[in-house]
Amino acid sequence: MSVRSTGASRTDLIGDAAIQLLAERGMRGLTHRAVDEAAGLPQGSTSNRARTRQALLEIAVRRLAEREARVLVPAAMPAPGGGLDALVDVLAATLHDYLTGHRTLLVARCELALEATRRPELREVFDTAGRRFRDLVTALVTAAGSTDPARHMLSLVAWCDGMMFSCVAGSFHATVPEPRDLRRSFRELLGGMLHG
16 A cells, blocks of 8 residues: 655655555554555654654644545535525535545544544644534534524534444445435434524
8 A cells, every 4th residue: 555645745645644544454553664654655754753653643633634624625615695405415415425435534533533532632633623624514504594503513513423433334334325315314403403
């Protein structure tokens, strides 16, 4: 396996290799030496950038957030006043794309989230990296007319996290809901929150 990419910074190469290793081998397979090999870098390169395991995990978390932003931050945001249908369409399309086209990111995300429960320093980095997404969801539900954006954001993020886990590692790992089914689920969830 090699993740070498022309034009990427060495830190990005290390982050990409770490993400790939986490997805393929889990936390135990993530070593400085394995990252060097996966990234096609000279031995010792990863140790040069990330002297400790904590530093390597932080690089992986930050790179994961960068790569997830390309998938999870919709290119076409719902127009202000677009209503529930516009929001549902954007959220369903975004989640379906993530579930069907970015399994490596999703598995690495699960590995890093679990590791963050055991490492307070990593928890802080993980939560900071995720703030961008939580802020985006808060803005979306606010624009859709939420009377309690913080609570609705929590419910929506928790639902999405549950769906992602179920489709990658849980009971529904073999199937991903169709876009139409995700739209129906989002409509039910958001309709209850915003108009209940």
